[in-house]
Amino acid sequence: MKKIISIILTLSLFVACLAAVGCGKEPSAEAIILKNAPTVTSEYGEDLKIADDGVLSVKYSKDKKAEVKVTLKMIDVSSFNKKSVEEQTLKINYGGKSVAFTVKLVRKASSVSIKEAPTVTSVYTEVPFAIADDGVLSVNYVGGESDEIKITPDMIDKTSVDITSTAEQDVKVLYGGKSATFKVKLIFEEENNEGEVKTFRFEAEDAELEDQASTEYCGGQKRADGSEEQCVKNLFLSSVGGKVTFRITSNKKTQAKITFCISKQINGHHVLDDMSTLTVNGKTVDTGITLDPGDNTGGWWDWQTYEVEAVLHLIRGENVIEFATNEMSGKAHYDAAGGKNLNYIELATTGTLAWAKKAA
Incomplete structure (x- = not known):
């Protein structure tokens, strides 16, 4: 009888271990992003060594997310050449997914x-x-x-x-x-605002997303090609918050006006600058936006556009526009059960704009 009880107890612990995704087994991941590449500390001629500063952003099932430290065991070193000063690409493997980073050894x-x-x-x-x-x-x-x-x-x-x-x-x-x-010797360029003002739209779901920011379909809205529209969610629903980064190139140094498309709110805090930060090329821009609370019927699929009064100053080449929320922005967290989803931004300018969408 004691033997039977012992067997049952062992099986129960085994099942519990599997259910908890523990027992030393690496959990499966739906997606991984390299948030911070590990610093390579090995010198020319040495086997690969890394610092403990590498971080993966991992998405598990049911939209669960976590940050995981990159260890040497995760890195496929089979292609690493310790006697090369050329740039090398190595893979980090975790949860059945992989992501690449580059290594370059320096010889004294x-x-x-x-x-x-x-x-x-x-x-x-x-x-x-x-x-x-x-x-x-x-x-x-x-x-x-x-x-x-x-x-x-x-x-x-x-x-x-x-x-x-x-x-x-x-x-x-x-x-x-x-x-x-x-x-x-660099050349000074005057800001050029001559020409026709055109509006360029940049969809939030195609931008770079960090921490809690993720995408979902926008309540049945359709794009021009008939596919279902997406937006970015979870920016305000946790204290961590998130960040959306747009990398937009301009053909000249010029001014621009920015407009946000954000869902109306059933409840929660409504002064956007209290819980988020907009930066353009590293400079903070106050939006002055007070969000429309809605009327309890449209939920987070009822969209509102807000034009920021402040003028943006774009440089020739790549401009980095970041929208960060809650802890990611350094601001206080406010509960927002209504959502505060971000649909897109628009820039109105006399320049010609383009952008690098995130990798699919």
Whole structure:
């Protein structure tokens, strides 16, 4: 009898263990996103080593989400070449899904010099400094070997560049503990607001989403092609909040007006700036929006558009527009049972805009 009871107890514990997705077994994931790539701490010639700063955003079944630390065991090191100074792509595997990140080992140098200065592609002031891939660095390694390698953006010491200055500057290239410089002179560009004002729409579900932000269908709304419209939810329903990032390019330095399309609220706090932050190229913009509470009939599929009074200043090239909520924005959390879903943003400007949608 005791033996039977022991067997039953063992089986019960086994079933409970499986149900809890525990017992050391890695749970299955529906999707993973690399929130922060791990820092590679190994030097040239060493096996792969990483710091403990890598983080995965994981989506499980039933819309459950969590952040998981990246460990060395998760990384497929079969393709890792410890004696290469070229950029390498490695895979992180977790829960049956995989995501890639890049690794570049640096070999210690005794001296470096610029053989071919890279072409500066960000020729105007106030534009993030960028270079083409045509620069060449001559390197003498510790131990006597030498080589010529491509100058890549990660080698540029951004602190050596003043993107607000039109004076000639020395841009520093760092590699293997040594440095060399090349000269650059940026051009000042006046803000150009001439031309016809056009409106460009950017759907929130196609933007980069972080933390609790996720997508769902918008109550039967249809797109122009007949497919069902989506929106971004869960921005306000937890203290963590979320972030929606739009990366939008402009063909010139110009002004723009932004409009939000947000669902009406059954209840919850209504002053948007109290619980969210809008930033454009790192600068905070007050929206001045007070959300329409609705009338208890439309729920979170009853949409309202809000034009922000403040003028946005776009730069030539990529503009980063971020909308963060609750803890992600540093603001206090307010309960909002009505939803506060984000449908899209629109920018009205004389520039020509385009954007990089998130990977499917």
